[in-house]
Amino acid sequence: MNLFFINTFIALGYIGVQGQFSLFGFMIGFALGYLALWLTQPLYGRSRYFQRAPKTVRLVGFFLVELLLCNLRVFWDVITPGHISRPGIVGVPLSAESDMEILLVANLISLTPGTLSVDLSDDRRTLYVHVMYLDDPDRFRHSIKTGLEQRVLEVTRDH
Template sequence: MNIFILNAFLAISWSALIGSFTLSNLLIGYIIGYAALWVARPLFKASNYFERVWRVLRLILLFIYELVISSFQVVWDVITPTHLSSPGIIAVPLDAETDEEILLVANLISLTPGSLSLDVSPDRKTLYVHAMFVDDPEILRREIKEGLERSVIEALR
């Protein structure tokens, strides 16, 4: 059985035991189930599930951090009389290979204020991004590749 499905079953069982199917009870049940499965991991065949959970959590935290920072940056640029934005379009070479990886990278970029994924090249090797603050295209390209793209690839592979 897939360990994630087993963990989800334990979370649902926890909520049933408590008698309330709220998001907080499901989250607590998931955490307790994760801990129980982590202790029992020698019983399962080799799996990267336990590491993947941490990588997905890291991706979520990175996205929240980027969301907050870029929101403040955009708000500051909008409310101050001098506009510091220098919009531009950059081409980001992709290491993401699957449709899911490319889709997630493009959507996370688009969900971040001040940036928008425009297109993916036909060979799926380049993502075109419009950004509000492109002071140095190479720095922005490196931030996307070493930040969101790397985290997405680690979480999905």
């Protein structure tokens, strides 16, 4: 059975025993389950789960920080007089190749306030993104490539 599902069952068992039916309780149970599975790893052999889980947490953390910063930028634009937005559409060359990689990059971009994935080129190598605050197109491309896309590829590819 997949270790992720085993870890999820351990977390559900933890919140059931503790009576803490909350996201925080589930997260504690999940962390304890991960630790228990990691300690018993010699019993069932090596697994990619222990390499991917920290990378997934890193991606989620990065996205949450970006989400907060973009929300604050949009909030500031709304509450101040005048508009600081400089909208534009930027083509971002993609290293992502599979449908899942492209889907994750495009959707995480669209979930961030101030950006929206608009189109994918026919050759699937360029993602067109509408940006609400476009100061420097090259800097925006670089931030997507070295930030979001790099972390998505770390999670989805075997290294």
